[in-house]
Structures are given as structure tokens and as C-alpha cells.
Amino acid sequence: MTASSPSLLQRLKRLSLVTQIIIGLLAGIALALVAPEVAKSTAFIGKVFVSALKAVAPILVFVLVMASIANHKHGQETHIRPILFLYLLGTFAAAVVAVVASMMFPSSLVLSTHDVAVTAPGGISEVLQSLLLSVVDNPVSALMNANFIGILAWAIGMGIAIRHAGETTREVLGDLSNGVTLIVRLVIRFAPLGIFGLVASTLATSGFGALIGYAHLLAVLLGCMLFVALVMNPVIVFWKLRRNPYPLVMMCLRESGITAFFTRSSAANIPVNLELSKRLGLHEDTYSVSIPLGATINMAGAAITITVLTLAAVHTLGIVVDIPTAILLSVVAAICACGASGVAGGSLLLIPLACSLFGIPSEIAMQVVAVGFIIGVLQDSAETALNSSTDVLFTAAACLGEDEKVQRLA
Template sequence: MNKYVEKWVESSLILKILIGLIIGAILGLAVPQYEMIGLLGQLFVSALKAIAPLLVFVLVASALAKAGEGIRSRFRTVIVLYIFSTFLSAMVAVTGSFLFPVSMHLTQAGEVTAPGGLGEVISNMLLNIFTNPLQSLSQGDYLGILFWAIVFGICLKQVGSPTTKNVFEDCANATSLIVKGIIQFAPIGIMSLVFSAVAESGLSIFIQYGQLIVLLVACIATVALITDPLIAAFALRRNPYPLVFTCLKESGITAFFTRSSAANIPVNMRLCERLGLDKDFYSISIPLGATINMEGAAITITIMTLAVCHTLGIAVDLPTTIVLCIISTLAAAGSSGVAGGSLLLIPMACSLFGIPADISMQAIAVGFIIGVIQDSCETALNSSGDALFSATAEYHDRAKAGEPVNFLGEFAKDKEEATAKSSSLFNFFSVFSYF
């Protein structure tokens, strides 16, 4: 038993995920009636979502309780990177929409409720922040979790004894170990998620809304492979693509299939650890990024809004597009606090062009139809960007301070360290050998 567990842990996680992806697609086409296969994916995502709120709270509180003064500049850097990259993503979406304008067949929208305006989005964000901390933990409200964890960590730093701080650090380490164990089941979970997607949707959505999907995916790919690397290259003064592809491979693939930034927080935490980042920094920057770094959401809001404009024949001038980019950036940052995410914020952006709510709500219906692809690509960009810019901010500030920079961390080393790397995971799995 122990030997097989050790071999499973030591083998390449990405390779196992790719194998699971292929098997899931084949099963989805061959035996779509076996719906119970999809249960495994639901359990995997539920496990990640269940542990993620607790992980964020204990890591953030522990990090702030023991944080040094030198970490503050990194937070300023990463916040600037998050906001600037989101704005540029909206600009890319505007450019793509003007170069390749698409229209859509507007269908009837379902019973959904969208925010009435930017003020309502901001109001909802503030209300979500100042909620009962236990309620925030139970409901997975990361705005509230972040706020109370930051407050608790700062207060603990002022009044907590070294023993108390060490207890919190041990809790954070124990929670991280649980997460590492859950992630080892990712190949099985992703196989199940792919099965469900293929069995339910097939390939028909690729045909009906092909042009819109291609434009969305092209803009997301442009940001992931060109815009974000340019930002990272400017900050790091070196070739960013090894870091970019590492983040896309280790974080983007998992996020693509889970379609949940919250569920991917533990994956990004593990990635940052392997990149050699400061735990006190990434334990805050990653959940913060899952809240405000919404490049994919900005792209979706912008493209869907302009597609409605093109469908209705509304002329859009340059000043208005700049305002649209600003609105999309602010709306995207608030999309984590809105049920339905970026799609339900489309009417707010459409209101800039005087488009009535009943028409803009139909764009939401189109968004839900292509959501399997749109939401998957959007989440992959958002989540991988969290890790990319967290690493960029830390490497930049370390180099600026004259400190040594361990670029890529474990990923820059040889495979010979795989056994040592997996020792703690082996201890976790070995518990099950007694049952």
C-alpha cells in the first residue's frame, strides 16, 4: 500500500491530469448516461471549496501575526499589477471587438437579478466585507474572510504571545497539508468534470456561438501570452515566459476545469510555495488576487457589451471605450461579490450606452449558453494571473532591495528532488494504509 501511494505522489501531477482529461472526454462521448461518474468531480470541487475558506483565514492571520515590516512594499506592487493588468485586459477586449466585431442572436433571459449600477456593486462589496466572520467562513465569502483575517492577524501581532502565534502557524501548516492531499486527487476529479462537460454540452456550443467564443478565447490568450508577459518582463527585466508557462501549467489547467477561483486558491498556494515565495506574502496576495484580479471578467464584460452594441447598431467612439474599460475594470474587481460573477455585471456596462435592461439581460442568457468555455477560460486566466503577479511582485521587490532572487524556485531545479518534495504528502497518505 505504502509503495503504491509513494509512486502516485512522486509521479507528475500534470501528466496525471492530462491522462484524466483524455479519459474523461472519451467517457463523456462513449457513455454519457453514466451520470454517477460526474459525482467524483463534484466531490473534488466541494472538498477544495470546503477547505479554502479555512485555509485563507488561518494563513492570512498567521502571516500577518508574524509578518516583518519589509513585506509591505510587495503588497503595493502586487495590487498595482492586479489593477493595471485588469485594465489592459479590457483594452485588449476593446481592440479585439473593433478589429473583429461580432453580433449575437439575443434570446430571452431567465429570471436573474443584475446590479443596478456601479454604486450598487460597491455597496454589495462593502456589505459583504462587514459581515459576521463565521457567516463569511461558512458561505465562502472571501471579501469578508480577508477583512476579518487581516484584522485578526494585525491584532494578534500586537497582543499575541509567541506561543499563540506558533499555534496559528501550526494550524496553517496542518491545513496546508490537508490541501496537498486533496490536490493529489485532482486527476480523478478533473476526469469527472470533463466527463460531465462533454456529456451535457457535447460540441454543439462550438458551432452556434463560434465567433463569439473565438473572440473571447483569442482575447484571453492574447492577455495570457502577450500582455501579462510584457508586464512581468517590464517589472522583472528578464524573460518572463518560463514563469508564465509554469503558472499556466500548474494553475491554469486546474482552474480551467474547476471553473472556480475559490477552489483554485489552494492550488495557487502550493504553486507559490514551489516558486520559493514568502509564505507571509503569498498567503495574502493569492486570496486577494482571487477577489480583485479579474482579467478574464473584464474581457467578458467588455466583449459582451460591445457585441450587444454591434447587434443593435450602436456607434461607439474612443472616449466612450476608455470609460467602458474603466467601468469593466471596477466591475470585474467586484464580480467576486456578485452571484453569477461577471455575466450579471454586463447590464451595468451596457447602461453606459443607454441599452435597456431587458436587452442586456438577454446577453446574460447568451453568456450562460457559452459559459462552459467562457467561464473555464476566464477562470484559468484569472487564477494563473494571481500566481504570476504574486511571483512578479516578490521577485521585483527582492531584486530592488538587493536580495537574492530564486527565480522559479523548485521549477528551476532538477527532478532529483521529487522524492524529498513528496515526503510530507507520503506521511499524509500513509494514514489511510491502516484502514
Template sequence: MSGFSKIAKRFADGNLIVQILIGIIVGAIFGFWGNASGSEFADKILNGISVLGNLFVGALKAVAPILVFVLVATSIITKEFGEAKGMSKVVTLYLIGTFLAAVVAVAASFMFPVELVLKGVETATMSAPQNVIDVLKDLIFKMVQNPVQALSTGNYIGIITWAVGGGIAMRGCSSETKKVFVDVSEGVTKIVRFVIRLAPFGIFGLVAISIHETGFAALAGYMKLIAVLVGAMLFVAFVVNPMIVFVVTKKNPYALIMTCVRESAVTAFFTRSSAANIPVNMALCKKLGLREELYSISIPLGATINMAGAAVTISVLALAAVNSIDHITVTFADALLLSFISAIGACGASGVAGGSLLLVPLACALFGINNDIAMQVVAVGFIIGVIQDSVETAVNSSSDVVFTAIASETMK
């Protein structure tokens, strides 16, 4: 094995979180050096480094529409929801929890608005529709756009519509055809994993050029964004979920909540994968004495559609993009519709680390924000993803057990 191959293998096998942290630190050092130097030589070096960030954003922009279409269509075509008693209640709780998480995120973004330093917002001409009729009309026209054109232009509303419609139409196809869809989905997911594997280089370039051009302004925006995201997720985990438990069971919710935090959320925080945390959740459900015929279906299903943390991420980042463009105003109707869009989008979030970030453009499209600006926000999401994605996964995965437990409790 050549020296380059050994280095590439060590990088591929390395801890992505550590690598991203190194990228952030080294990028910040280069950025502050360029800022302090102010020389033409430093400008040339930083402009060269920025190419890494531009390539990373470009790769995300290229793969995101295909990923959303394939994941949503494959999920509908192949998903077997099962006939276990109580599943309808679990699914209802999943959807309610995800929607309420989106509402919390929208409220938090209004109370603590975040602005990001993005390129091209000065010349942006988009604006939010003036009333709910305009919003619905715009949505309908986007829904019926040619699917090829929707994919090429990043029209996520149209992509979701065609994916759902195609998935429903293909649910009766043969098992061999379903296997093809699964294989295609796995192939696209591998491409996404490869792109995300290159995140340390892209983030290095993005942080370096951002700090070089804006100094502390970019870092201040990142810190505030992390605070709003984590604050909203913790509110969901320790206020919203307990309220749902109490309403359904009429019992003190915190014994169950704290058990799920200790034995599910902590593990999910470090794995950053709801799918990887399925065995942990299954073991916890068994320990809690829940009905096996219920949790054997609800836990794997929850890993794909119970995405309260993802709904928070999508909503907060979309509104951060809106706040970064001065002339866009958001009405109550826009905010409510964003909550629905974020909840629906979160249910189709990819199983890979950072998968929810690739659905941010779906929410941005509601306000007419183009793909170029939306993907810059996605890139910012990867910069803060060391914290955001860990907390998001912890909320997502622990909620699976919480809702399964209260559904099982009501069946006794």
C-alpha cells in the first residue's frame, strides 16, 4: 500500500467530529492571520483555500435534490408499518411531537433572531409572499413543476410532491423492484456519506474565508445559532415531551424522561445516528417491560420518521437565512406553514450524520430563497454540526422510547 493510500485510509477511518474540530481550528487560525496581515499575499492564500469551501457547498448542492427524492420515494415504497396493536397511536405521537418541535423552533427564532454572514444576499430579490393565499398558490405551482426541472433547479416542494406521488403509485410493485429502489437509495446515501466525509476540508475553507472577510462577525453568528438550536432542542426534550406524556398518561412524566435521557440520549449523543441507536433503544424498551410486538416495529420506524430534533434544525436554519436577507418579512401564516414544512421534511431526513441539514433548502424554498444562499446555510450547519447534530440525535432517539412507552402504557 502506497503512502498516499495509507494516509487516505487513516483519514477515512478517523473520527469525523475530531477532524471537523481540527478543520474549524485551523481555518480560524488562517482566517485571523489573513485578517491581521491584510497583505496581498494573504488574500491570495485565503482565496485559494476558499476553493475547498466552494467545492464542498457545490457538492452538497448537487447531491441534495437527488437524495431527498430517492429517500422519500423509497421510504414510501418499501416501508411496512405493521399491524401491531397501538402502532397508530405511536405514529400519531411521533407526528405531533415533531410538529410541536418545529413550532418551538419557530418561536425561539422569533424571540432570538439569528443573522448569518452569507454571500450574495445584497443582490437577492426574493421576498416572502404577502398573504397565505399567495403562499398556497406558490406551493401549488411548485408542486406541479416538471420533475426533471424540479431536480435540476432545486425545487424541493416539487421534488417532495413527485417523490410522495411516485412512492404511493409504486407501493404495489414487485419485491424485486422494491429491492432496486432500496439499492439505489443505499447508493445515493453512500455518495452523501462520501461528501460529508470531506466536510473537514470544506469547513476549513469556509471558516478561513469567513473569518478573513468578516472577523468576529461570523463567529458571533455561529455561537448564537448554536445557542438557539440547543436551547430549543432542550426545551423540546424537557418541557414539550413531558407535557405530551402527562396529557396522555396523567402521570408524572419525568421518571420516564430522565430514564430515556440516561440510557438512550447519552448514547445517541456520541453515535450521532438514530439508526445506530436502535439496539440501545430496543434493550431499553425490554428493560421497561414494554410490549415487544409494539416496540419491535415502533423503534426502527421512529429512527426514520420521529425527528423532533431535525425539525428544530430545519426551522431555525431556514429562519436564520430569512433574517440574513433584510427585505424578507415573515407573517404568522408563513411561520405556521414553515412548522408544517419542517415537520414533514424532518420525517424524510437522511439516516446519515448531518442528514437533516440537506433538507434546509426545502424550508428555504417557502420564502423564495434560492439554492445558492440556502446551501451556504447548510454549510454553516456543518460547521456547527459537532454540537448541533449530537444534540439533535439525542432528542430524536430518546423520544422514540418515550412515545413508545406511553403508547404501550395506554394499552394496558
């Protein structure tokens, strides 16, 4: 008796999320071309997906940041301090590059702003006042109203406090973090359907000019990431080693970046980076800590994504950004990126935090997140490749730099 062939639904379920998103994207474009009126009715599917993202994002930020700080082991900094400095410097530099590129090549998005009040901040002083008031917000109110600044502040405070709790408490918090991450993965599994509805309804309503806008946005994002990988990171490595950085840079991109591009997971690429660090002859007691830590906090690509998409929303809404506010955005983007979730598209869920600096409400910020998922097929792959390859690049630069310093002193 021959086994029945798998159904179309079963075949689709076996495909990777990237492939499913591409199918959803192409199906949305095709429906908008063939039946524009039917495509407009799919807006509800996109709204459900955006609403799910809006619901899960606040608790995701709160639990992941709190668990990360609470379970941080004492004494790690003494072994990897130079690497941590390079991680933070590289992430901040990437955000600055994204600010400059966004101002030179501003992007516009198709956003629905009906019945949504947008209040532009008056300048850096008003932004700082709003930031301070958001920090001291009630934690329950912060979660209910998606006040990501307040959520982040309470998560840091609770994480520091729980570090002194019992081992069982920290284990429970870690299990809670894993549970929230699982729910986020479940929501993101519906990204192909959400993107289908968003693309179909948007193209049918606004025309294919919206797709051109996404292409421009994607070009800015990928251009920033290439610039950081091939120019900014080599400058940082040269500053540390005082020699030609490109052999090391290209090795890390070839050995680590390519695999990370296709796996789209910094965590999944940790074994590759550990093996590369071993082949480079680095200190095992250093890279065994710095590589897994880098997969969590070294997020130059995420900083670029958060900054570019936030400034695209700012430009679309006609909000004027001065230089001090842009620098503040770079700092916030760097901090947000360090806490980006390890799941696919995790950095996109932190965009509302940066948007809140400019008075952009969560309803609009989540539309920007949805746009990020539409271009995420390439954006997330390139972001992961930059993040993961930089983990081993900066680990190698710091280790080799410290070894040469010791040799000179000897």
C-alpha cells in the first residue's frame, strides 16, 4: 500500500520561515495585481499580526532584559573587559553610521495615521524630560501602555535586585524568559500570513510605489551594514592592532558571516565562531565567554535596523530631528540593540522604544515593525551576518591586542 502524498499545507509547513515569508510576499503582490478589491479586504489579516506583535513586545522586553541581568555571573567582566568595550563601541558606531545615512538618504514609509495623534518633541530638552518621566512610570502602566523606556528601566532594576536572590528564583526567571521567547516564536511563525495581508492591502490601496519605498529603505539598511563591515569595523580593529585589519576582517566574514547569513541566528552560529576562535589560536578561557555573550549584546546590525527604521518613521511623519536628538537616538539604539531578542526579527520588536523618543505612538511604531518584517528576508540575514562575524572579529582583535601589549612590556 503506497503512502499518500503530503498535502499542500504539509509541504508549506516543512519550508523554512524565510521561504514562507517570500511566498507570502509574492502572493500578496500577485493578489494586489490580479484582484485589487479582494486584496484590500486582507488588511484585517495584517492588523491581527500587528496587534499580536504589539501585545507581545512589552512583556518580551521586560522579561528578557530582567532575566539576562539576573542570571549574569559575577566576575565575567574581569576576563573580557577589552572585548566588551569593543562590542559597545562597535554597536554605537554602527548606530551613528545609520543616523548619518538616514539623514543623507531619507526614507519614506506608507503608514496609516488616521485617528492617531502624533506630537513632535520641541527639541532635545523636551525629549530628555519625556525620557525621565517615562523612566519613573508605574511598571503596570508601562506594560499596559507599551512605555518601553519605563519597561526597560524597571527590567534593569528588577534584574539587579534578583541577582541577589536564590538560585531557584533565578532559574524560574530563566524558565519564564524561555516561555516568553517561545510565544514570540509562535507569533513570528504567522509572519508569512501577516505579511501577505499587509503587502496585498498596502499595494492595492497605495499602489506599487510603496514597494519602491521599501526597496529604498532596504538599500539604506544594507548599505549601512556593508559600510560597517568593510569600513567601520576595520578602522576599530586597526586602532586596536595597529596593522592591516582586512585579512582578519575578511576571514571572519567568510568563515562566520556566510553561515550566519543563512542560519539567521547568532545563537546557532556560536559553534562556528568558537571553532574559528580556536583556529586563530585565541585564549579559550576568553573566547568561551565572549562569543556566547557577543551573541546577546554585540548587535551592530540591530542598532542599524532600529535607527534606520525609526528615522524613516520620523521622516514620514514630518518630524524635524536635530543633531543632539539624533545622537541620543544612537545611544538608545545601541542600548536597545544590546538587549535585542535572539529570535528572528527580535531587533524589530525594540523599534517602538526608539520611536517613543519622538512622540510616535505604539500604533504607528508597530506598523514600522511590520514593514521591517516585509523586508526582513534580506535585512535579518544581513543583520545576523554582521552581528555574528563581529563577535569573533572583536574577540580576536582584543586578544591579539592584549598579547602584543604584554610582549611589548616584557
